[in-house]
Amino acid sequence: MKSRTKANPSVATVWVRTASARYPVWVGSGLLRQAGRRLQRLRPGCRRLFVVSSPRVWALWGKELGRGLRAAGVPLEPLLMDDREEKKRLATVEKLAEELLRRGADRGDLLAALGGGVVGDVAGFLAASYMRGVDYVQIPTTLVGQMDSAIGGKTGVNLRGGKNLVGAFHQPRAVLVDPRTLNSLRGRDYRAGLYEVVKCAVIGDPALFRFLEENLEAVLGRQSAALASILLRSIRLKARIVTRDEREQNLRRVLNFGHTFGHALEAVTGYRRLRHGEAVAWGMIAATRLAERLGRVPPADAGRIIALVQSVGRLPALPRVRPERVYARLAADKKRRGGALHFVLPRRIGRVEIRAGLPPAAVRASLRELDPPRAAR
Ligand SMILES: NC(=O)c1ccc[n+]([C@@H]2O[C@H](COP(=O)([O-])OP(=O)(O)OC[C@H]3O[C@@H](n4cnc5c(N)ncnc54)[C@H](O)[C@@H]3O)[C@@H](O)[C@H]2O)c1
Ligand SMILES: [Zn+2]
Numbered sequence: 001m002k003s004r005t006k007a008n009p010s011v012a013t014v015w016v017r018t019a020s021a022r023y024p025v026w027v028g029s030g031l032l033r034q035a036g037r038r039l040q041r042l043r044p045g046c047r048r049l050f051v052v053s054s055p056r057v058w059a060l061w062g063k064e065l066g067r068g069l070r071a072a073g074v075p076l077e078p079l080l081m082d083d084r085e086e087k088k089r090l091a092t093v094e095k096l097a098e099e100l101l102r103r104g105a106d107r108g109d110l111l112a113a114l115g116g117g118v119v120g121d122v123a124g125f126l127a128a129s130y131m132r133g134v135d136y137v138q139i140p141t142t143l144v145g146q147m148d149s150a151i152g153g154k155t156g157v158n159l160r161g162g163k164n165l166v167g168a169f170h171q172p173r174a175v176l177v178d179p180r181t182l183n184s185l186r187g188r189d190y191r192a193g194l195y196e197v198v199k200c201a202v203i204g205d206p207a208l209f210r211f212l213e214e215n216l217e218a219v220l221g222r223q224s225a226a227l228a229s230i231l232l233r234s235i236r237l238k239a240r241i242v243t244r245d246e247r248e249q250n251l252r253r254v255l256n257f258g259h260t261f262g263h264a265l266e267a268v269t270g271y272r273r274l275r276h277g278e279a280v281a282w283g284m285i286a287a288t289r290l291a292e293r294l295g296r297v298p299p300a301d302a303g304r305i306i307a308l309v310q311s312v313g314r315l316p317a318l319p320r321v322r323p324e325r326v327y328a329r330l331a332a333d334k335k336r337r338g339g340a341l342h343f344v345l346p347r348r349i350g351r352v353e354i355r356a357g358l359p360p361a362a363v364r365a366s367l368r369e370l371d372p373p374r375a376a377r
Contacts, residue, residue, distance in 0.1 A: 036074050039112075061181055083119050092122055097129070117150075253354055263333065264326045296347060343358055
């Protein structure tokens with residue numbers, strides 16, 4: 001899956017192959033500067049590139065992207081949006097679409113998303129729906145974006161009643177991952193992404209799990225070699241899963257480890273208290289305790305999973321969240337989806353199982369165990 005050529009000694013390529021598309025994820029330090037050349041090769045004669053970004057990310061990385069594009073003769077037009085989660089709404093997509101039309105964009109043009117998951121999901125949905133679909137590339141600048149949201153073609157926005165409820169599958173033409181962009185991330189945003197890396201390790205990569213245990217300091221210090229390792233391993237895992245299950249029929253559901261509880265926790269805390277990754281971290285702790293309670297995971301593995309989650313950093317406590325409310329939210333989600341309540345539970349490090357119909361008492365008990373002192377270091 002990985003190729004290194006003499007011309008690009010530090011660029012690795014991971015391929016995603018789905019029924020609807022086949023595209024590269026390029027990973028390499030300094031890639032932002034090469035974007036123009038690569039996009040020109042991908043779409044020869046590309047007339048214009050509309051880059052959806054946020055003011056913050058644009059101020060940090062727009063210039064560098066622009067330099068490479070200009071050198072390759074690709075004119076760039078930024079389209080800036082507020083990237084707070086509450087702006088991940090249809091209204092933002094509409095505003096951007098009107099702006100594209102005003103600037104004369106048509107299906108021959110290319111879009112790009114430069115930013116975190118919010119920008120990526122909005123720009124992806126814009127690309128899926130503007131003139132019934134235009135090509136786009138993902139240039140993620142957060143850890144969550146680089147190892148998760150930019151890969152797989154899930155795009156969409158939130159409704160008042162819940163997250164990501166309007167959307168489309170629309171695969172990008174390429175994903176460009178420049179780990180250097182992570183250097184400007186706030187610590188909390190970086191750690192929120194690390195919890196998702198831990199998730200990848202638990203669901204399918206025991207070597208990544210050991211790497212994290214043994215090199216946590218380098219990872220937390222964002223040292224480039226450690227960063228490259230964890231990015232490549234998690235990107236390969238995500239690419240492999242998406243390749244085998246583009247539309248989340250079954251296999252792709254393992255990616256939801258920590259997310260059943262996590263989504264409920266995000267919802268009952270009003271999507272403001274916790275970063276998504278932090279909610280997932282709490283969710284992984286709850287799911288691991290649940291698996292242990294049900295005798296589905298060896299206690300030693302459960303202990304290592306919880307210890308690794310906690311050593312990434314102190315999780316914000318869950319004040320005033322009564323387990324009953326979280327449980328009610330879980331049940332409501334189940335009703336909305338019209339199916340059974342599924343949990344992804346660890347069997348051992350590197351392997352999970354999907355279980356439905358678990359005893360409510362056990363689920364409630366693992367929620368009650370989420371008292372703040374346990375998470376503090
Ligand atoms: N489509 C998918 O498959 C998928 C998967 C996972 C998550 N998501 C979605 O992704 C979103 C979360 O994404 P996220 O975790 O990237 O958060 P985010 O997009 O909210 O970004 C977090 C913060 O970091 C800032 N930022 C981004 N890049 C930066 C950089 N290089 N330097 C400094 N600051 C930077 C942003 O402006 C923002 O304030 C959620 O809406 C979630 O639903 C989608
Ligand atoms: Zn997630």
